[in-house]
Amino acid sequence: MGKKSYFNPVDLKVDFPAVENELLASWNKNGIVKKYLSHNKNSKKYFSFIDGPITANNPMGVHHAWGRTYKDLWQRYKNMQGFRQRFQNGFDCQGLWVEVEVEKELGFKNKKDIEVFGVDKFVELCRDRVKKYSGIQTEQSKRLGYFMDWDNSYFTLSNDNNYMIWHFLKVCNDLGWIYKGDDAVAWCPRCETAISQHEMLTEDYKELTHQSVFLAFPVTGQENEYLLVWTTTPWTIPANIAIALDADLDYVLIEVDGKKYWVAKGAKERIFAGVKVHEIKSTKGSKLVGIRYSGAFDDLPAVKAVAGTKNDKFHTVVATDDMILPITVEEGTGMVHVAVSSGAEDFKLGKKIGLPMIPVITDDASYLRNLGFLSGQNAKKHPELIIDYLKKLDEDGKHFFYKVENYTHRYPACWRCKTELVWKVTDEWYISMDTPARKIKQEKSISELKNWDDDEEVEKPLQDTRTLRERMKEVAGNINWIPLFGLDREMDWLTNMHDWLISKKNRYWGLALPIWECTKCGNFEVIGSEEELKEKAVAGYKEFKGKTPHKPQIDGIKIKCSKCGNIISRIEPVGNPWLDAGIVPFSTISENNKACGFTPSKTKPLYLKDKDEWQKWFPGDFITESFPGQFKNWFYALIAMSTVLVNTNPFKTVLGFGTLTGEDGRPMHKSWGNSIEFNEGADKIGADVMRWMYARQNPADNLPFGYKVADEVRRKFHIKLWNVYNFFVTYATLDGWKPGFHKRPGKQGNILDKWILVRFDQTLKEVTESLDRFDATDASGSIEKFVDDFSLWYIRRSRDRVGPAKESEQDSNAFYSVTYYVLTNLCKILAPFTPFMADTMYVNLTHEKSVHLADWPETPDVKSIDLELTLEMEKLREVVESAHAKRKELAIPVRQPLNGLQVTGFKLKTNGLEKLVLDELNIKNVVFKEGKGEIEVKLDTKITSELVEEAEVRDLIRKIQDERKNMGLNLTQSVDVWVEKIPESKKLVNWMTKKAQIKSLKEGEFRVVKSS
Ligand SMILES: [Zn+2]
């Protein structure tokens, strides 16, 4: 073709992932990302997105790409609309998750290994791991096409972040909400630390089978009379204090083989199924309260010690409190083993009615040293110790053991190391949810001082004494939750959660809780900043200076107890990791977006330095995260911390989304072969196809993800659009068409052009409105529908308007300008969704630098008359579909022209539409008739000899075009053709000659030759 064409040719066998990798390189080389990030740096409009930090602990999975697609999508959209943004990514750096991985790497079994290795070295390795994986995740995110200010990500390990949490905790303490309390908490024996209620995720409950035991406790002073008790945790039996029953239930004394057992009447049949029993008597539970009994482990020193305290409830039957420990007859015996030290409800009941306690396990769940033969053995790993011992007592004639049964239940495991949890009484630090706020002496803010008038009496605002729970519920209600059920879930959690357990004992890599405790007088001090620490330090600050506030260096600092003057140390635990992520709206919004990372930055967070500037970004406009777990975790922590500090919502809208599963709907697991690693996914599927899968998904549902689904999405959307693009570029090049000014084409002579422009306007409006309400599903749905219309109707019906067979130059030019307009604008609205494909097409079409520097098209005013046209076209396409179906039914192929079609129930109003029906259906005449009800079509099936000849000519044309393709000739190359018989109709011959670019037509054996 000699002269260079305007458009680069399109590769029909496009390899999307390869194109994406090339484009990534060129975006960086040409500074597109930089230009994109600073596009609106002086804008007055702000859009504040707050990133939920990704745990920098492993490479990214495809499930991470779902949220990251949303994050990128809305930031791109707002960028195109001229909003100033921060583009700040976050990495979550501290906590058990990192520790456990480093322990694994080092082959450590328990915390002693860490101590031996050295805490400082261990902490350094945790930090290194975060550095390594944050780097890997950054590269992976870039591969997804995620445009962020990657050089300025925030890290929760930073000084800014840790000290801001200190500030938060100090305010909590000022309000009277920090306390140290004893409680039976969920505990991981491997990590040797408490697992807070926040961390007990549904997915960490596993269906497990444990051995449950029916125990007989001999009633004091009665021969062969026992209280029958059932437990699923035999290891807790040495901790038994009392037996609880329901005072209002009926209990019966049953005789079996000469032994008598007390059980709830309602449980009798189940327990003694198949056993010959005799009921001796029946009584209300209340009558049994106060009965004393003896236990199987009464000889152990720890048990003896408690017995010696002469607590009158020790080893007696007590009435339960329904609100704490409800008793049913559905399982067990209706009599419940109460081990105050080893169960959450047991502990509460004990506290309520004044029961003593026998602690039985250490931090790694070994039996304590005053437990005789059990001491030093691991309670959780060896339940048989207890069961075998009970059986042996029985053999020796001391009856304690009735039977063992396997029991399957949902049992929780550590969210990090998957070890089964135990319950253990321990003193931990909490933020109270239900304590009324203490009055704080409030300093006047600068703005208040300015308006302050000495002469007037200033009315002091009423002190807010509401509890944290009350405040948080109000704040949560001001947030826009998507999906809406998010609000219910958050409220449910806020209604039912206990106090926030913020301490983690025996751990190393985490927030150093800024609490210094006096062992002499019990006072504790909460330090709120680095400056305060420096001011209050009486020892160790010199060594600490310049280091980060982490273990072990932080623990060298001593301060003076403000009550008694004693020199005091920091408490041992680190903090709950959700404190780290919840504080980010306060700690990471910084001048020029230079948040503090691994090294301290020179600037302070705007919240501390310039509140007015900070408030431009706070509350955040938008956050998005996968919701399982986050109602208890990130969403909770954000709301809690913002409520405490500024008593308002930290973000305006949250978009929650479901869980990514394998294609088979099961959770992704390497061992099940349905898991896809991110890099592999990106290489095989391509980022744009992945992104489209996420965007179109209903966020409320789980997303089945895999190669089959991806192929289908690619075929139905990306390839379809790519083919349209290819058609346009191929013919525009062939016809030598070039774009002029990029403006909207004027009056349309062709109804198809008019229609597709209206459809585009409509789509643009829908997409804009959907994105404005954070609905990517509807937005991508509108685009998909448009691409269908564009490809399957507009282009399909326009094929004859271009190329050598076109009817008029004017009409083909109209087609090109309209298609060009639609394609380039479609690229713009696709840019946030599929940044690679959109940019590839856009740059080739426009010769501009990048679609990512373009503005969002203005939302059009779609007129009702235009909407009528789209509705009419929809109906018309229904007619066409019915007629096609009729043809199929009658086995008359489309290439066989027919004389007539009669349509009942639909009349065309708009000029030009009739031709579309005739051409599409290959019919000579169509008659529309009024009618009621459904549209009906009737074909005139009489096939005359002329119609037969026309069908044959169509066949011939197709054969010639196939030959042309085989010979590698382009569409304008004319050919000489030989056919067995030249058709009689002159009209048909002329048509064929034009359509197939035939220079000479002769009779002979079928043959196509390139004309000279
Ligand atoms: Zn664990």
Ligand SMILES: [Zn+2]
């Ligand atoms: Zn003191």
